[in-house]
Amino acid sequence: MIEHVEVAVIGAGPAGMSAATWLAERGVSTLVLDEQQEPGGQIYRSVERVAESAPSRLAALGSDYAHGRDVVRAFRASGCTFWPGSTVWQISSRSELWVSRNGVSRKIVADRIILATGAMERPVPVPGWTLPGVLTVGALQILLKGSGMAVDGDLILIGSGPLLYLFVSQCLALGLRPAAFLDTSKRSAPWRAAHLMPAALRGHGLSYIQKGLRLKAELRRSGIPVFTECDALRIEGEDSVRSVSFRSGGKERTIQATAVALHEGVIPLQQLARQAGCRHVWDARQQCFRPWLDEWGNSSTPGIMIVGDGAGIGGARAAEHAGRIAALAAARTLCRIDDEERDRIAAGERRELARHLSVRPLLDALYAPAVTTRSPDDKVIACRCEEVTAQAVRATAALGNEGPDQMKRVIRCGMGPCQGRMCGPVVSQLIADVRGCSPGEVGYYNVRPPLKPLPLAEIALIDREGYTG
Numbered sequence: 323m324i325e326h327v328e329v330a331v332i333g334a335g336p337a338g339m340s341a342a343t344w345l346a347e348r349g350v351s352t353l354v355l356d357e358q359q360e361p362g363g364q365i366y367r368s369v370e371r372v373a374e375s376a377p378s379r380l381a382a383l384g385s386d387y388a389h390g391r392d393v394v395r396a397f398r399a400s401g402c403t404f405w406p407g408s409t410v411w412q413i414s415s416r417s418e419l420w421v422s423r424n425g426v427s428r429k430i431v432a433d434r435i436i437l438a439t440g441a442m443e444r445p446v447p448v449p450g451w452t453l454p455g456v457l458t459v460g461a462l463q464i465l466l467k468g469s470g471m472a473v474d475g476d477l478i479l480i481g482s483g484p485l486l487y488l489f490v491s492q493c494l495a496l497g498l499r500p501a502a503f504l505d506t507s508k509r510s511a512p513w514r515a516a517h518l519m520p521a522a523l524r525g526h527g528l529s530y531i532q533k534g535l536r537l538k539a540e541l542r543r544s545g546i547p548v549f550t551e552c553d554a555l556r557i558e559g560e561d562s563v564r565s566v567s568f569r570s571g572g573k574e575r576t577i578q579a580t581a582v583a584l585h586e587g588v589i590p591l592q593q594l595a596r597q598a599g600c601r602h603v604w605d606a607r608q609q610c611f612r613p614w615l616d617e618w619g620n621s622s623t624p625g626i627m628i629v630g631d632g633a634g635i636g637g638a639r640a641a642e643h644a645g646r647i648a649a650l651a652a653a654r655t656l657c658r659i660d661d662e663e664r665d666r667i668a669a670g671e672r673r674e675l676a677r678h679l680s681v682r683p684l685l686d687a688l689y690a691p692a693v694t695t696r697s698p699d700d701k702v703i704a705c706r707c708e709e710v711t712a713q714a715v716r717a718t719a720a721l722g723n724e725g726p727d728q729m730k731r732v733i734r735c736g737m738g739p740c741q742g743r744m745c746g747p748v749v750s751q752l753i754a755d756v757r758g759c760s761p762g763e764v765g766y767y768n769v770r771p772p773l774k775p776l777p778l779a780e781i782a783l784i785d786r787e788g789y790t791g
Contacts, residue, residue: 327353327403329652330419330432332410332594335363336390336638337630338438339397340645341652346402350658353430354397355408355421361397363440364460365638366390367467379470382495384488386638387467393642412771413598417625420771427780434625434652437595438645441588441631444610444691445744446481447698450557451584452706459489459585472498475580478566480555482507483587483689487537494544502577503541504552504568506586506692515687522684525677526639531684549575553694557582586691590632593743596769599623604762607686608635609696610747611766618651619644627652636679643675696751704752705745707738715749719756726750726767739775742767 331342334356346352354361362369369390372380380388397404405423412420419430443458450456459479465471472493477500479486486503493500522531541548549570556567557579567576589610592602601622602611612634619627629648630641647668654664698704700713714733723729726736726749735749736742742749750761757764772781 325353325428326431327351328432328656329353329434329436329649330355330430331402331436331438332356332419333363333438333440333630333632334358334361334397334404334406335365335438335440335630335641336393337440337632337641337645338363338436339393340642341436341438341629341649342402342645343397343400344646344649345653346400348653348658350653350656352400352402353432354402354404355410355419356404356406357409359406361394361404361406362390364464365440366394367464369467370394372467376470379496382470383467383492384495390638409774410594411773411776413594413626415599422774422776422780425777425780427776427784429784432625434627434655435598436619436645436648436652437598437621437626437628437632438630438641439591439594439632441635442591442743443584444586444589444695445748446584446586446695447702447704447712447748448480448555448557448584448694449699449702450559450563452703453557453559453563454561455559455563455580456557456582456584459485459583460588462583463489463492466492466496470496472496473581476501476578477581477583478502478504478577478579479583479585480504480506480552480566481585481587482692483585484534484537484685485588486585487534487541489583489585490541490544490546491537494540499544500546500583501579502547502549504555504566504570505548505550506552506555506695507550507689509551511688511690515684518684518687522681525680527677527681527684530681553692555694586695587689588631588635589747590634591743592632592746592766593741593769593773595621595626595628595632596766597771597773598626600626600628602766604760605634606760607683609691610635611750611761619648620651636675636682640675640678643671643678647671647675696748697755698748704748705735705738707740707745708734708736710735710745712748712752715752716756719753724753724757725765726753729753730767736767741769741773 328351331338331354342354373391408423443460552568552570554569558565601614605612627648629644650664653659698712704712730736753764754761
């Protein structure tokens with residue numbers, strides 16, 4: 323049995339939910355697939371459950387998080403079909419989705435596919451980043467949202483970007499207190515980004531800036547030790563984290579730690595889009611790859627659209643508008659609306675999208691990832707799965723292996739369980755450094771199915787009609 327839907331949406335975050343809600347409310351058969359058991363994505367993770375069972379935690383996590391409750395409520399009421407706990411492990415050239423759910427794989431055919439897979443945290447390959455006790459700030463946010471807890475002991479936050487300040491605020495509201503904040507951003511960044519301020523103040527930019535200033539003021543009032551312009555970072559320990567060494571203010575310092583949370587911004591999650599054959603381009607401003615898209619969210623692969631942070635980092639509110647713009651285009655392709663109605667509704671969505679995106683160039687300039695994050699020291703492990711060091715990547719590139727796929731065949735980077743998701747950005751940057759060019763010229767791994775590990779028995783049981791019996 324092969325199932326057919328008009329639109330399949332992959333990802334139940336703000337972009338995916340908004341697209342699906344708009345389509346389903348207008349009678350388009352819409353299937354939403356997500357690996358999590360609840361809608362909301364990472365940004366609104368567990369918001370339904372928190373709102374119902376822990377209203378005080380909902381308030382502590384902030385109004386932006388609480389907004390997700392309304393988005394999820396509209397999604398639930400829309401009439402779309404939601405399959406939680408579903409992993410899409412392949413998209414074929416014929417718009418066929420291969421989906422694993424409850425240990426069963428099946429094929430779904432969709433007239434249009436909307437990828438709303440969101441973002442991932444940028445890898446932060448510093449010495450010691452593979453030690454037990456080293457996490458990402460996003461991972462700790464999952465703990466906060468799901469249980470209201472963080473890690474025990476001395477937690478050191480390292481990196482830069484708005485999420486770090488938000489996380490500190492949420493911790494303090496829940497009675498938790500990080501031991502120290504190691505800021506890797508440059509003090510000169512505000513001056514270098516000053517020319518971007520006038521444009522950033524347009525639309526909703528002013529409210530974003532005011533919120534950021536409030537979060538920074540809260541951090542100062544908290545008394546949490548803050549070290550600025552940190553570099554030469556080393557996370558130390560043998561079986562687990564014991565301390566962090568770094569340089570700040572011209573001085574070498576070491577502080578004790580039992581856990582470390584790293585964060586240097588987020589980048590589009592590109593694995594599924596690349597596996598589907600969607601062309602990607604290098605975004606020099608955001609220092610990452612993003613898919614090439616037209617004004618409606620159509621990718622280079624016919625029938626596949628990409629929305630939200632998976633299309634370029636813009637934030638949750640911007641993702642909602644991008645999701646609805648793509649939904650309008652999909653509805654027009656399916657002849658559910660005409661050009662006039664599509665364009666009329668899209669005009670309002672585009673205005674709001676631009677108002678939310680006005681601040682992005684400023685944020686990208688203020689919180690550019692540290693050079694050591696993009697180009698780690700030789701002894702640092704670049705590929706965690708296969709334990710390949712940065713030195714090995716550089717040495718292999720110097721021998722003439724000019725692309726990630728060649729690198730994969732020679733030293734196995736990108737061949738582990740994550741399929742290059744964690745090491746891909748780092749390996750492309752390392753090769754670019756050796757070649758003296760942009761990562762865009764180097765390219766990325768050729769991503770192949772299955773995207774996530776699957777039991778061989780599940781694949782073997784797929785019958786000719788595309789269903790596991």
